[in-house]
Amino acid sequence: xxxxxxxxxxxxxxxxxxxxxxxxxxxxxxxxxxxxxxxxxxxxxxxxxxxxxxxxxxxxxxxxxxxxxxxxxxxxxxxxxxxxxxxxxxxxxxxxxxxxxxxxxxxxxxxxxxxxxxxxxxxxxxxxxxxxxxxxxxxxxxxxxxxxxxxxxxxxxxxxxxxxxxxxxxxxxxxxxxxxxxxxxxxxxxxxxxxxxxxxxxxxxxxxxxxxxxxxxxxxxxxxxxxxxxxxxxxxxxxxxxxxxxxxxxxxxxxxxxxxxxxxxxxxxxxxxxxxxxxxxxxxxxxxxxx
Ligand SMILES: Cc1cc2nc3c(=O)[nH]c(=O)nc-3n(C[C@H](O)[C@H](O)[C@H](O)COP(=O)(O)OP(=O)(O)OC[C@H]3O[C@@H](n4cnc5c(N)ncnc54)[C@H](O)[C@@H]3O)c2cc1C
Numbered sequence: 001x002x003x004x005x006x007x008x009x010x011x012x013x014x015x016x017x018x019x020x021x022x023x024x025x026x027x028x029x030x031x032x033x034x035x036x037x038x039x040x041x042x043x044x045x046x047x048x049x050x051x052x053x054x055x056x057x058x059x060x061x062x063x064x065x066x067x068x069x070x071x072x073x074x075x076x077x078x079x080x081x082x083x084x085x086x087x088x089x090x091x092x093x094x095x096x097x098x099x100x101x102x103x104x105x106x107x108x109x110x111x112x113x114x115x116x117x118x119x120x121x122x123x124x125x126x127x128x129x130x131x132x133x134x135x136x137x138x139x140x141x142x143x144x145x146x147x148x149x150x151x152x153x154x155x156x157x158x159x160x161x162x163x164x165x166x167x168x169x170x171x172x173x174x175x176x177x178x179x180x181x182x183x184x185x186x187x188x189x190x191x192x193x194x195x196x197x198x199x200x201x202x203x204x205x206x207x208x209x210x211x212x213x214x215x216x217x218x219x220x221x222x223x224x225x226x227x228x229x230x231x232x233x234x235x236x237x238x239x240x241x242x243x244x245x246x247x248x249x250x251x252x253x254x255x256x257x258x259x260x261x262x263x264x265x266x267x268x269x270x271x272x273x274x275x276x277x278x279x280x281x282x283x284x285x286x287x288x289x290x291x
């Protein structure tokens with residue numbers, strides 16, 4: 001079946017809502033008009049409370065190709081429209097425990113049933129829980145348009161608070177995670193003002209791989225809500241390399257490891273409080289990896 005975005009736009013008067021049935025139809029719409037993409041709508045609609053909805057809305061939530069989780073020889077591919085509930089239900093290796101823990105923390109069950117991984121990444125909030133866990137997994141994003149496709153590391157896709165490298169005509173189709181070994185372990189910890197349904201004051205993701213001697217051969221620690229975009233902690237990561245998993249790991253953390261963070265004072269906490277919270281969350285995450 002051929003889709004022309006022009007025909008779709010001309011066939012209806014604005015405002016126009018299109019629910020794409022396949023990726024080709026979605027790309028045709030994006031090539032033709034200034035469509036805003038809608039998936040679960042859990043960021044999209046709250047973002048339009050005080051302003052009118054855009055005239056052209058492209059709903060991609062029912063595109064089957066965006067709703068799959070696949071294991072490939074090179075790693076895993078999670079479709080952009082896969083919901084947090086689907087990630088929680090899917091059998092994934094232990095290295096995904098951090099992403100699953102983040103999924104469990106995203107809103108309540110209704111939000112997890114509707115909100116997608118792609119929406120979390122494209123919304124690019126500094127407080128997006130999924131992004132922190134994905135950074136520890138060295139995730140990349142797959143962007144497609146009628147002109148072609150490209151894959152970007154997530155760390156390059158995120159340009160700042162609510163800013164990404166996505167071009168207007170591009171659709172995020174998948175998140176790609178490179179293969180890791182069976183010895184991988186991961187966790188995610190979030191601090192908010194109450195236990196559930198809360199925007200993060202700070203959050204930390206931690207991921208390690210172990211060699212055959214039980215020593216850390218790869219480490220990734222990421223922090224969110226403490227800078228315009230979530231950050232990895234490369235100094236701490238390099239100190240962890242070669243260490244056995246032992247209860248003294250948290251003592252490796254010192255102030256200099258957090259120097260790349262630029263937390264702000266806001267209604268949820270002061271910058272000083274946030275840095276203190278991050279230090280505690282990092283230490284607790286390292287201890288949790290021992291279990
Ligand atoms: C009550 C409530 C609680 C929440 N709690 C949390 C929380 O604890 N932690 C957290 O991280 N988030 C939270 N959120 C935010 C939100 O639920 C998540 O970010 C969710 O993953 C967004 O997914 P979505 O499918 O709803 O995105 P949408 O709202 O549909 O889209 C979000 C943005 O991404 C764009 N977009 C979506 N899909 C694509 C695509 N495939 N290609 C290109 N652009 C795309 C849209 O244009 C839009 O700009 C909460 C939201 C609510 C309403």
